[in-house]
Amino acid sequence: MWGVKMSAEVIMVASGKGGTGKSTVAVHVGARLAARGHRVLLVELDSGLRSVDYIAGVSGKTVYDIGDILSGRCEPAKAIVESGLYPGLFVVCAPYEGGDIRPEALASFIGSARMVFSHIILDTAAGMGVPFAAARAVADRALLVVTPDPVALRDGRIVCDALNTGGCGEVRLVINKVPRTLAGTGLQDLDECIDTVGARLIGVVPESAPLAAAGARSAPLDGADRAAQALDAVAARLCGEEIPLTVR
Template sequence: MGVSTVITSGKGGVGKSTVSVGLGRALAQRGRRVLLIDCDAGLRSLDRMTGTEEALVFDLSDVIQGRCAPADAIYPCTETEGLFLLPAPSSGEDMASPSVMRRLVPLLKRYYDHVVLDSPAGVGGGFRSAACAADRALVVCSPDPVCVRSASAVKRLLEKLAVPELRLVINRFNSRLFDETGVYSDLDNVIDASSIRLFGVVPEDYSLAAAFLKGKKAEEHSKGMMALCRIAGRLDGETIPLSVF
């Protein structure tokens, strides 16, 4: 039986989907079978980011409505063996309900080592559907006060949904900007303000974002991908020291 992890954030624009795809690729490169589930109905992006856009015939709504078997709506991702995608519906009206996800995700966990659920930004119905069947959550935020406050609010909602394990990923970290802004004296203050235990820091890496927007693998030794590989190792149960880079 695999493990389900929801990747979420209280605020859009923090690179949550980049983290989802990067972790999916990193886990698959470790020899794991990984399923990405795009839960952002109406605004799906993971098909583009994984290079599966042109192959899509079915999506999550087709599975829910019984128009196809789950396996028919799951697509292998380009350039990374062992990574698969279940795309979100193209219409927001076809969003999966929490009750459906509570039945579907445990079924899919039988066939994959990791099921990674990419939650839509915000805390609406899509967030609840993505989080309700998760074994753990990674809350993604950038180190700015608005985003950190949002992360703290998401933490409280995840606790209400009884997600067992919550961790923080600080994404798009730019040390120079962080120091010049001066809102927080150090990353410990960010962690304290969010009230979530830190799981990893991913530096700002334009090459990483550019590669995923083209549906390609990121450079293995790029700063962002190396950070995501360390986080993937922790998700896989390894003890890896925390590092800013």
Template sequence: MNAQCIMVCSGKGGTGKSTVSVLLGACLARLGRKTLLVELDSGLRSVDIIAGVYGRTVYDIEDVLCGRCEGAKAVVPSPLYPGLSVISAPYEGGAVEAAPLGRLLTAMRPYFDFILLDTAAGMGAPFTAASTVADKALLVLTPDPVALRDGKIVADRLLAGGRPQSAVRLVMNRVRRESFGKNAAVADLDECIDTVGVQLLAVIPESRVLQLAGANGTVPPAADPAVVAGQAMAKRLCGQRVPLTF
């Protein structure tokens, strides 16, 4: 194995990066792809709860990046999603820098098919470190003008580094029928794509079920429309052709 590394970012906070990271990790694992999810959002942990590893973490990403422990010691298998493992963020503090993150990736790539980096909002240290080491970036945005405008700034930054256009993809999250149209702030999906200027990978609908499952640390049912959309997103990342339905 030689894991592909995908960073998940947004610009604006609260667009669903962590939720989509766990959903994607779980769906990749379901396809038989061993996946490691690394949470880089120090102090604002949420992946540990959504992926069910809360209380099982002894070492976190800060311990690994500081050299206090080997990467392998911080890897915790998700009890909810077989095939998905997590390295949690610390409760507080810790700087994320590209060089130690790169060393962690080099050590982990042989053992996984995918490594997902869930970054913090904005373009601070976690974003910069992740964008230095990641092969691909997923921009998780909600269908509102502020998220889209911030997403455009992030996309431009990612592409300015000489990354190919195809290595930055858009995931529209929390989409409802009412998100678009004459009475909404955004006309349609095309407007989202045009504003951000990157290719669309997936549309994840608004789902109360997904939100509750994340809050409670439980597995959302496979038939939930957001999970179905997550599974399609995972298949596309594995090279399968799955039509977009929305």
């Protein structure tokens, strides 16, 4: 795995409110980048609340985690496993418990991983705790994941401001779990989401039962699913492809 010289772009995935879909977006954007031939490392920083192992299909395949890498208990290559569902996507899981993320140790690991991968995705915990701060210190850009509801947007705005003032490069907005109609959400339209958060849009991902089911069953997501296609478009835009964005 080691040996090829690259210089990865580091993309952190953040949110204000919990459960907006950070881990789901992190895995599927990573999977779609990998499907385009990129060499992708996904690092889960949400200690104690693992979900990436399930969504990426590495549950039961991991012995070591990011806590082991950062504390020097194992060589990074031992904790990095390839997704069983999405070839070319390599994953390091968070510990089941404990394993605080030390920012200097994370920066050092990411510095060496940059030479081996083309993209490094950091899945953080909701809010602005230790994983958020450690990721922000090394990220070149951020995907801020919100759902179309007033609380997620208000909290998203706070996190967006913290990303900007903390010197993270570009912040791009993913509006996730978008229902067919916004009736009852308290929102007029998706422009309101963009205006409230104050970040440039990179994708609108519809609410999708197959996407949720794939994660829950640790099964691959059908590429024809509407959410899968929206996440593929996010990956393409991250690569600089100009794919028109439509906000109904």
